[in-house]
Amino acid sequence: MRKRSSRPLRQTVDLSGYPDLVVIYLGMRANSLRGLGTVLRFGPRISASVRARPDGLLVHETLFYSLFPLHAGIRQYWRDFDALELWARTLPHQRWWKAFLADRGGTSFWHETYFMRGGMEAVYIDMWQPKGLLRVGPVQEARGSLFSARRRLRLEGAETTGPAVDEEALYLGK
Secondary structure, eight states, X not given: OOOOOSSOOOOOOOOTTOTTOEEEEEEEEXXXXXXXXXXXXHHHHHHHHHHTOOTTEEEEEEEEEETTTTEEEEEEEESOHHHHHHHHTSTTHHHHHHHHHHOOTTEEEEEEEEETTSOXXXXXXXXXXXXXGGGTSXXXXXXXXXXXXXXXXTOOSOOSSSOSSOHHHHHHOO
């Protein structure tokens, strides 16, 4: 046990073993009573997916941005973008994302991703009030070259797998 002192215990962390570290913040905000149920149903699903220990997920933390309206979220640390991208494009996430885009269940959603080597990307779904990076720069629709995180980042290399949701299917109903 640490002896009490008037001096703060300042610590840092050596991240040299994680040169491709990715940090992602996600949030889901209830916009109605129905949305409250949607947010609360996601908790157990996310917990189960974390217990499955996806390859590359280093740390998962639950966050609460506000209690009224309920705005909950998570912060995750991933070994690299390829591991995060692969997880996001496979089950169960792929199923959740497809269902969510078809029916947001009275919620808003966002994510912001930050990279150890530099770069950021973000996407916002039905955000009534701008949050985070949505308040910083010009807002654009996430279509075409801005549809996927890899393309928003202008990362080289092929996507690890097909998209969780096909852009044409989402917008053209194909």
